[in-house]
Amino acid sequence: xxxxxxxxxxxxxxxxxxxxxxxxxxxxxxxxxxxxxxxxxxxxxxxxxxxxxxxxxxxxxxxxxxxxxxxxxxxxxxxxxxxxxxxxxxxxxxxxxxxxxxxxxxxxxxxxxxxxxxxxxxxxxxxxxxxxxxxxxxxxxxxxxxxxxxxxxxxxxxxxxxxxxxxxxxxxxxxxxxxxxxxxxxxxxxxxxxxxxxxxxxxxxxxxxxxxxxxxxxxxxxxxxxxxxxxxxxxxxxxxxxxxxxxxxxxxxxxxxxxxxxxxxxxxxxxxxxxxxxxxxxxxxxxxxxxxxxxxxxxxxxxxxxxxxxxxxxxxxxxxxxxxxxxxxxxxxxxxxxxxxxxxxxxxxxxxxxxxxxxxxxxxxxxxxxxxxxxxxxxxxxxxxxxxxxxxxxxxxxxxxxxxxxxxxxxxxxxxxxxxxxxxxxxxxxxxxxxxxxxxxxxxxxxxxxxxxxxxxxxxxxxxxxxxx
Ligand code: NAD
Numbered sequence: 001x002x003x004x005x006x007x008x009x010x011x012x013x014x015x016x017x018x019x020x021x022x023x024x025x026x027x028x029x030x031x032x033x034x035x036x037x038x039x040x041x042x043x044x045x046x047x048x049x050x051x052x053x054x055x056x057x058x059x060x061x062x063x064x065x066x067x068x069x070x071x072x073x074x075x076x077x078x079x080x081x082x083x084x085x086x087x088x089x090x091x092x093x094x095x096x097x098x099x100x101x102x103x104x105x106x107x108x109x110x111x112x113x114x115x116x117x118x119x120x121x122x123x124x125x126x127x128x129x130x131x132x133x134x135x136x137x138x139x140x141x142x143x144x145x146x147x148x149x150x151x152x153x154x155x156x157x158x159x160x161x162x163x164x165x166x167x168x169x170x171x172x173x174x175x176x177x178x179x180x181x182x183x184x185x186x187x188x189x190x191x192x193x194x195x196x197x198x199x200x201x202x203x204x205x206x207x208x209x210x211x212x213x214x215x216x217x218x219x220x221x222x223x224x225x226x227x228x229x230x231x232x233x234x235x236x237x238x239x240x241x242x243x244x245x246x247x248x249x250x251x252x253x254x255x256x257x258x259x260x261x262x263x264x265x266x267x268x269x270x271x272x273x274x275x276x277x278x279x280x281x282x283x284x285x286x287x288x289x290x291x292x293x294x295x296x297x298x299x300x301x302x303x304x305x306x307x308x309x310x311x312x313x314x315x316x317x318x319x320x321x322x323x324x325x326x327x328x329x330x331x332x333x334x335x336x337x338x339x340x341x342x343x344x345x346x347x348x349x350x351x352x353x354x355x356x357x358x359x360x361x362x363x364x365x366x367x368x369x370x371x372x373x374x375x376x377x378x379x380x381x382x383x384x385x386x387x388x389x390x391x392x393x394x395x396x397x398x399x400x401x402x403x404x405x406x407x408x409x410x411x412x413x414x415x416x417x418x419x420x421x422x423x424x425x426x427x428x429x430x431x432x433x434x435x436x437x438x439x440x441x442x443x444x445x446x447x448x449x450x451x452x453x454x455x456x457x458x459x460x461x462x463x464x465x466x467x468x469x
Pocket of ligand 1: 157205
């Protein structure tokens with residue numbers, strides 16, 4: 001090994017591209033030194049990450065309050081505890097998830113032994129989004145570290161307080177060479193993508209996803225793309241309407257609808273539209289009171305641009321609930337839209353805000369046709385007590401994941417893969433799936449010396465010709 005590359009900061013060039021260059025070189029050097037491979041190092045990093053989350057919890061909650069006006073309890077549960085749980089699960093299973101797996105060999109190979117070894121990929125790039133700026137940066141980090149990689153993290157510049165906090169605290173708790181945090185926006189990410197990585201894990205919108213994939217194609221770098229889409233909800237007349245409404249309202253209005261697996265729109269039969277709208281409105285008022293703008297439990301839209309984008313969608317229907325916008329306060333009220341035409345603006349792209357269209361369809365078949373006429377969503381939800389309806393939804397639609405009589409909760413199960421399909425992404429993670437995402441599964445075949453199972457395959461073939469042909 002050559003010596004460690006020049007350190008970042010303290011006398012190093014302040015030119016941004018030079019710094020990115022150095023940071024990538026430091027991560028690469030840490031990986032090639034071999035020190036990220038032993039399980040002891042990986043365990044140490046995961047424990048340190050959990051220490052950081054516990055000790056810095058007040059600062060994390062503060063940064064989330066600044067960026068998203070996220071209520072402290074919500075931040076604690078969705079951005080801190082959920083990550084701690086994932087790291088704990090990973091620590092508990094680390095040995096099992098990373099050990100060699102013996103597999104069967106064909107009889108013809110005699111006593112040769114076959115196994116799969118999970119080896120780290122090398123230096124990986126993780127690009128995070130702004131909507132859960134801590135959770136969605138650190139969850140993939142857990143898998144990358146558990147698999148023994150060095151990591152370059154790029155938090156979203158759209159959540160600047162969280163980005164600055166991660167850049168400040170992560171190097172103080174984790175191996176400061178092997179885990180680099182590069183802050184910045186499009187310019188910095190573009191520069192990062194000019195480097196060669198061993199894997200790129202991107203969470204965000206599909207337009208940037210294709211930029212990332214095109215950049216990765218230049219160096220044949222594998223990618224995981226965690227994207228979004230319009231996640232539909234089907235509600236039928238067998239569903240418990242109040243319970244369904246409470247669940248849908250919670251999923252749609254938490255974090256102001258800025259959740260990749262939030263219910264995007266509801267499909268139901270005409271006679272259920274008004275009762276459901278009423279029940280969802282009741283549930284919203286129970287959560288946030290008569291004026292959500294006054295509620296400490298209700299968040300804000302990430303910035304004025306997105307607030308204005310959402311305001312523009314309100315003309316797509318009649319606001320049964322809400323419909324108020326205060327751009328200066330980045331506030332969009334919890335809103336239920338009725339009389340929405342399927343080709344209206346709100347039904348085009350992922351809403352990513354607290355606006356819930358309820359669209360009437362004739363029945364389940366029409367709902368399935370409606371869903372299948374659009375790109376494959378990240379999540380699909382069904383509120384029904386009928387087994388046959390559940391089976392129809394599963395069999396006749398395609399989505400990253402499915403939840404019945406619940407929303408969002410499916411991604412809290414570490415033994416379930418989390419990821420999209422088609423337009424909602426490629427690849428998956430969480431739990432052991434994260435370890436496989438950030439590992440290469442190396443095929444190893446070991447023949448005992450002195451045995452010669454391939455003797456028959458060598459010419460001359462005259463004997464085999466008589467036997468086989
Ligand atoms: P964003 O604007 O923060 O972008 C994500 C990342 O891409 C950022 O780090 C940003 O710096 C980088 N980026 C932006 N433009 C770029 C460019 N031109 N070149 C290179 N990099 C660039 O977040 P966003 O995309 O607005 O996030 C919202 C979207 O993400 C929604 O569609 C949502 O559904 C999806 N999402 C998906 C998941 C998931 O797990 N599948 C989770 C959260 C969000």
